[in-house]
Amino acid sequence: MKIRVNHSKIELVKGDITESNTDAIVNAANAQLILGAGVAGAIRSKGGPSIQEECNAIGHCPVGGAVITGGGNLKARHVIHAVGPRQGEGDEVTKLKNATLNSLKVAKENKLKSITFPAISTGVYGFPIDACARIMLTTAKTYLSGPTIIKRVVFALFDETSFKAFEDQIKTLK
Numbered sequence: 001m002k003i004r005v006n007h008s009k010i011e012l013v014k015g016d017i018t019e020s021n022t023d024a025i026v027n028a029a030n031a032q033l034i035l036g037a038g039v040a041g042a043i044r045s046k047g048g049p050s051i052q053e054e055c056n057a058i059g060h061c062p063v064g065g066a067v068i069t070g071g072g073n074l075k076a077r078h079v080i081h082a083v084g085p086r087q088g089e090g091d092e093v094t095k096l097k098n099a100t101l102n103s104l105k106v107a108k109e110n111k112l113k114s115i116t117f118p119a120i121s122t123g124v125y126g127f128p129i130d131a132c133a134r135i136m137l138t139t140a141k142t143y144l145s146g147p148t149i150i151k152r153v154v155f156a157l158f159d160e161t162s163f164k165a166f167e168d169q170i171k172t173l174k
């Protein structure tokens, strides 16, 4: 499923984000930049130790922020580590919006043309998938509506429920 926004595209795919060949994939990170379970665990095991080593050198990223490392052995040349909110900590909507927006800004600063996001905060962090879909898709669409070098924004959704939530939401964006 794809929609065009200006000169760019937003695409939804089902599956494992570590298989994505966009210039960057986004990690659903924590503020300590320690690669734990879920997306981070998949990135660590497929990408190799260099990604955690680069994260250790950076040290920390605030909730709502994003930092970049290399992609190690992944197909993507870069990993953008975006820190989403934990459900219940407060101000989740703004924090998830900022994590999405800051990832796009980091991609642009590094002259990257394509990026794949997971459904940030909807696994270990327990944020509802429908709200995540609405916030992340709206943020991406608004961003792509302005001047940008980013041509493709992909969302890799791991299971049918997440895919369906994003599919339902993207239809309302058209």
Ligand code: AR6
Pocket: 015, 016, 017, 018, 028, 029, 030, 034, 035, 036, 037, 038, 039, 040, 041, 042, 084, 118, 119, 120, 121, 122, 123, 124, 125, 126, 127, 156, 157, 158, 159, 162
């Ligand atoms: N590809 C795409 N999506 C995935 C994959 C994958 N390989 N694996 C899981 N998902 P999570 P969070 C989905 O838990 O909630 C970690 O310990 C998953 O089904 O990865 O932001 C970190 O180190 C869910 O819908 O991220 C942090 O400490 C979504 O990706 C913390 O968890 C996000 O799930 C971050 O928690």
